[in-house]
Amino acid sequence: MAHTDALSTDYVRELDRRDPLAGFRGRFVFADPDLIYMDGNSLGRLPKATAPHLDDVVQRQWGERLIHGWNEGWMALAGRVGGKIARLIGAQADEVLISDATSVNLFKLATAALQARPDRHKIVTDDLNFPSDLYVLQGVCERAGRPCELVVLPSPDGVHGPVDALAGAIDDDTALVALTHTVFKSAYRYDMDAITRLAHDAGALMLWDLSHAAGSVPVDLNGANADLAVGCTYKYLNGGPGSPAFLFVKEALQETLQNPIRGWMGQRDLFDFGLTYEPAPGLQHFLTGTPPVLSIAAIEPGVDLLLEAGMDRLRAKSVQQTEYLIHLWERLLEPVGFTLNSPRDAERRGSHVSVGHPDGWRIAQALINDMRVLPDFRKPDNIRIGVAPIYTSFEDVWQTMTRLHRIVDEGLHQRYDAGFGTAT
Numbered sequence: 001m002a003h004t005d006a007l008s009t010d011y012v013r014e015l016d017r018r019d020p021l022a023g024f025r026g027r028f029v030f031a032d033p034d035l036i037y038m039d040g041n042s043l044g045r046l047p048k049a050t051a052p053h054l055d056d057v058v059q060r061q062w063g064e065r066l067i068h069g070w071n072e073g074w075m076a077l078a079g080r081v082g083g084k085i086a087r088l089i090g091a092q093a094d095e096v097l098i099s100d101a102t103s104v105n106l107f108k109l110a111t112a113a114l115q116a117r118p119d120r121h122k123i124v125t126d127d128l129n130f131p132s133d134l135y136v137l138q139g140v141c142e143r144a145g146r147p148c149e150l151v152v153l154p155s156p157d158g159v160h161g162p163v164d165a166l167a168g169a170i171d172d173d174t175a176l177v178a179l180t181h182t183v184f185k186s187a188y189r190y191d192m193d194a195i196t197r198l199a200h201d202a203g204a205l206m207l208w209d210l211s212h213a214a215g216s217v218p219v220d221l222n223g224a225n226a227d228l229a230v231g232c233t234y235k236y237l238n239g240g241p242g243s244p245a246f247l248f249v250k251e252a253l254q255e256t257l258q259n260p261i262r263g264w265m266g267q268r269d270l271f272d273f274g275l276t277y278e279p280a281p282g283l284q285h286f287l288t289g290t291p292p293v294l295s296i297a298a299i300e301p302g303v304d305l306l307l308e309a310g311m312d313r314l315r316a317k318s319v320q321q322t323e324y325l326i327h328l329w330e331r332l333l334e335p336v337g338f339t340l341n342s343p344r345d346a347e348r349r350g351s352h353v354s355v356g357h358p359d360g361w362r363i364a365q366a367l368i369n370d371m372r373v374l375p376d377f378r379k380p381d382n383i384r385i386g387v388a389p390i391y392t393s394f395e396d397v398w399q400t401m402t403r404l405h406r407i408v409d410e411g412l413h414q415r416y417d418a419g420f421g422t423a424t
């Protein structure tokens with residue numbers, strides 16, 4: 001293969017033939033075989049096993065078993081599926097639960113963290129964080145019941161995390177360091193061990209948002225001794241639109257931290273219907289209301305596929321694919337004015353790659369409408385290309401990059417309006 005040009009179809013088809021995970025592609029629904037889907041980092045594809053599984057949950061478990069369902073698996077479901085996700089993120093089974101949306105879980109855990117450090121007045125984060133996370137942290141700070149400052153450190157270049165500034169800002173007045181592990185725009189990936197150590201050396205708690213990390217990069221929460229984590233399940237975990245999120249609290253903190261949104265699902269002996277709140281043991285008290293059984297059930301088939309493929313093999317393929325993508329950027333896109341808006345170093349990069357162009361919005365429109373490639377777009381000029389190694393082929397990557405080149409080379413984007421439309 002060494003003598004075959006990396007731009008040739010022979011080369012890319014050989015890469016797909018040699019891919020040990022190639023068989024997993026056939027276990028997802030490809031309703032339109034001509035559509036190249038590069039947005040699995042925003043909404044993962046539908047696993048073929050999901051519809052029959054949901055059919056069983058609806059027809060048999062709900063339709064036939066009615067209220068018995070709660071004792072026949074529904075009550076345990078949030079913890080059972082959480083326990084599977086735990087294996088993807090280096091946690092113990094009883095440290096992860098499915099509940100609510102990521103933003104709500106972040107509110108719960110950040111509030112609990114502030115309460116556990118009552119003499120401290122700072123939350124430290126960065127400006128690469130997901131905006132919803134910043135909104136939540138602003139609210140958490142405002143209602144801390146004491147002066148609280150949210151320190152948002154600026155990235156040096158909009159791509160890489162402000163690692164040096166973090167080291168300077170995390171001090172003995174810091175209650176919590178809250179960061180997104182793999183950032184949504186550039187895919188910059190923090191060194192979880194090193195940053196968690198910084199937080200702990202200052203006596204602060206460390207919270208990681210794993211929304212763009214779970215199922216895309218190896219994560220070892222226990223290995224890093226991380227305290228808290230949240231993440232969504234509809235991106236690389238393929239849990240479906242709006243599928244509920246997960247939360248992680250390390251075992252040693254589960255009894256100390258308090259859930260600020262108390263509810264009966266977190267109550268000890270809930271069916272005693274006692275009138276005074278008493279938190280359930282373990283992580284259970286971080287639940288609030290009745291779990292969304294159908295939505296949690298939809299998460300399981302996608303997680304099972306990732307566990308079967310194995311995070312190590314998925315990561316190896318993802319690195320190979322994003323490296324190949326960047327090689328094609330260098331050969332085809334850099335010469336026509338595209339910048340690389342993701343880290344060059346694979347070690348510091350997640351599983352999507354952002355490329356920028358002054359005409360990025362119009363190029364994205366041409367890519368979607370004329371070229372049948374679906375990426376996503378983040379203002380001002382970022383075309384985000386998501387590689388989901390469980391079903392993305394090398395040919396998908398090659399097609400995306402050669403079609404992007406063709407658009408600019410032939411000026412196909414020029415017939416689109418320069419103004420921003422609705423994001424896809």
Ligand SMILES: *Cc1c(COP(=O)(O)O)cnc(C)c1O
Nearest residue numbers: 101102103130180184209211232
């Ligand atoms: C996608 C994403 C979320 C999603 O939050 P929800 O509240 O579940 O909608 C949160 N944080 C990050 C970093 C994300 O990428």
